[in-house]
Amino acid sequence: MSGAVVRAAGLSKRFGPLAALQPLDLTLAPGETLALLGPNGAGKTTLLRLLAGLARPSAGALAIGAEGASGPARRGAVGLVAHATFLYAQLTARENLVLTAKLYGVAQPAARAAALIAAHELTPVAERAVGELSRGWAQRVSIARALVHEPRLLLLDEPFSGLDPGAAERLAERLAAQRGGERAAVLVTHELARAVQLATRALVLVRGRARELAAAALASPAALEAAYRDAVAALEAAR
Amino acid sequence: MSALLAVLWKDLAIEWRSRDRFAAMLVFSLLVVLVLYFAAPPSLDASRNAHVPGLLWVAYVFAGVLGMNRAFAAELENDALSALALAPADRGFLFLGKAAASFLVLAAVQALGAVFFALAFSLELWPVAPQLALVAGLGGLGIACAGTLLAAISVRTRYREVMLPLLLLPLLVPVLLGAVRATTQLLATGSLPWPPLQLLIVADAVYAIVAFLCFEYVLDE
Numbered sequence: 163m164s165g166a167v168v169r170a171a172g173l174s175k176r177f178g179p180l181a182a183l184q185p186l187d188l189t190l191a192p193g194e195t196l197a198l199l200g201p202n203g204a205g206k207t208t209l210l211r212l213l214a215g216l217a218r219p220s221a222g223a224l225a226i227g228a229e230g231a232s233g234p235a236r237r238g239a240v241g242l243v244a245h246a247t248f249l250y251a252q253l254t255a256r257e258n259l260v261l262t263a264k265l266y267g268v269a270q271p272a273a274r275a276a277a278l279i280a281a282h283e284l285t286p287v288a289e290r291a292v293g294e295l296s297r298g299w300a301q302r303v304s305i306a307r308a309l310v311h312e313p314r315l316l317l318l319d320e321p322f323s324g325l326d327p328g329a330a331e332r333l334a335e336r337l338a339a340q341r342g343g344e345r346a347a348v349l350v351t352h353e354l355a356r357a358v359q360l361a362t363r364a365l366v367l368v369r370g371r372a373r374e375l376a377a378a379a380l381a382s383p384a385a386l387e388a389a390y391r392d393a394v395a396a397l398e399a400a401r
Numbered sequence: 402m403s404a405l406l407a408v409l410w411k412d413l414a415i416e417w418r419s420r421d422r423f424a425a426m427l428v429f430s431l432l433v434v435l436v437l438y439f440a441a442p443p444s445l446d447a448s449r450n451a452h453v454p455g456l457l458w459v460a461y462v463f464a465g466v467l468g469m470n471r472a473f474a475a476e477l478e479n480d481a482l483s484a485l486a487l488a489p490a491d492r493g494f495l496f497l498g499k500a501a502a503s504f505l506v507l508a509a510v511q512a513l514g515a516v517f518f519a520l521a522f523s524l525e526l527w528p529v530a531p532q533l534a535l536v537a538g539l540g541g542l543g544i545a546c547a548g549t550l551l552a553a554i555s556v557r558t559r560y561r562e563v564m565l566p567l568l569l570l571p572l573l574v575p576v577l578l579g580a581v582r583a584t585t586q587l588l589a590t591g592s593l594p595w596p597p598l599q600l601l602i603v604a605d606a607v608y609a610i611v612a613f614l615c616f617e618y619v620l621d622e
Binding site: 214215216218233234235237238240242244246247248249250251252253257261262264265266267291292307311 | 403410411415475478480484486490491
């Protein structure tokens, strides 16, 4: 698809004899949010690491961002929120954001960091070392860090973990507001209600095998749960 | 270039706030001086003190290896190393930033280590301080360049604390040869010989260029 943010064909990953991800074809257009669902050990994080460029595929082709983008240009198109916060514990929240902005070549790093601190309501902890922050605050700084360079592809690995209900709702609102823009997103979550709230598509992974759910599955949490169970059963039976 | 300065600032800021690498290297080099003092005490006969420059560089190299082992410690916490790998900056400049920070920390340890040595072995280092600083700087540059590359390679391995010295020490032989010969002649004659300096400069250039080019691949999975 021309203009797609993600174009994957036959993408797979093996760790020795273990097939962590079976060959997968995937295209993500701007504005789309893909919910990645599946039980533990299904290969969700492996797929996310492949998309981020942190792991090399064993086979298949993967293009992110502009046509033919590779190396630094490809890396610059991706923002990743992972289980680890990617933050330096000894630096303050503001310093972490400024550092990231500099590493990503953002013009006026200090101004960009200040804008993110305001937008993500990080002012109370902006001058505190990240090592002193609670998991929830660190997660919020980590999310701001991933957005510092306005990535075309945002990868979120259980971004709501550690957030209090209010912060989780505000994050969900921010992510929902970005739907339909130039950015595409992949959201790994076990919360089906969040997937319904944020995603435009859903992909179920079981032991490295993937199946995309019909659009109707995202109509309600109950519909998604039913479709998810069917997909898991079908993928288990196909082994 | 801004990535180089950003990484340099980040490493120095973290070091300034924690001081764990500098303190560990300094205490270690002090202990090495003490051990060497008792193992090979200074003699009244100057000719029998020819081994002292070698001992000085033993302290520098081991302190350097210790420091290199800690160079990526902050990157492991919260998996910041992955964030560094994801940055679109030229990774060669990320290497230069980290190597420059390690070089500066090592230089500070070298300066204080030289003072320990001068006191323990009754050396007159002050008259040759500028030349000694040049030799120490060239040697430290080699340790920082080769050490940063190998620390980045070994940091993701299970036995990284053992792996780094096993990889680094053999690679530092040219640096040690050049630095010890230059320091020996400097302390004996008061002047710097050119051939050992040439060896140091060539070794530094090779390590820096190879590491700059290889860092793109080292940070990958």
